[in-house]
Amino acid sequence: MELKGKRVLVTGSDGFIGSHLIEALLDLGCDVRAFVFYNSFNSWGWLDSLSRETQDQLDVFSGDIRDPNGVRQAMKGIDVVFHLAALIGIPFSYHSPDSYVDTNIKGTLNVLQAARDEGVERTIVTSTSEVYGSAQTVPINEDHPKVGQSPYAATKIGADQLALSFHRSFELPVTVVRPFNTYGPRQSARAVIPTIITQLLDGAKEIKLGALSPTRDLVYVKDTAQGFIQAATTDDLLGEEVNIATGGEISIGDLADKIIRITGKDAKVISDEQRIRPKSSEVDRLCGDVSKLKNASGWSPEFDLDHGLEETIKWFSDKENRRGYRSHVYNV
16 A cells, blocks of 8 residues: 555654654655644653654644543544554563553554544554564564563563454454664663663763673664555555564674774773663563565665664764753663
8 A cells, every 4th residue: 555645643653763753654745643642741752853844744643542532533534553652661661560551552452443443544553572582593583482571571462462353353454563673863761772872972981781691683763664664555464463673683782882982982881780680581682584574565774783873873962862861870
């Protein structure tokens, strides 16, 4: 299907990936409704950082993904929905798992039911590589066992299965899109790359991280956004789970050393005890098989890791952009 001219809803549009996806959809000529989390500050999250010209193209809907009535209102007149709204912090899920069930599982159910009721043409549900747990086979393809090593991962497994059940039970045109470790401008301070960069740029001589040996498959955010779009426009992926990955991996320790070299800073990396996840909860290795998406749509990443990191560091180097990032604390 073609997205140009379609009425598109993006939940979680105020977030990191969502705000980049919004820009990509506008560039395609979509009519975009941006679902943002209602708050008393009338903040649109990262959409506030976009130009006024871009903001004026959006139909902004403030609501709460946990509220079925609001979700149903947001879905009125929509052709395609990209569902990105979620709680994603793994450490926070250790002590507040109820909120993850409410947001990630019940919120996804609200989207699926509203999409079914409104006859939406295509529903894209966002998963995460965390559902695989530590790699049992490499590269990880979509048939890899699902292992919930954190409450966060467990709720995403539940949400994914709900989405697929709506396809099987009601023929809802659903695709589950599974990004591996997306990074880039606007990423939360809870993620490892902003954690490293902001500490370096703020002059830290010791870069505090958690475990240094786990590996991650890192995808630049603009490539992730294009992966979402390709998955949405490829009919062969209906009712399917599909990875967005590079097929490469790098350890956290090596990643930190690479960023230190790129920035030209003088610092050493240490493992901070409070940032270490429980042993059975830490995902030791992630490296994705992206052949399914490539074969179905022709998608491939345009940014290699060095290029993506350079663009990310450039964005964070603007002090205005990293205002509000607290590099001196552990951001849960």
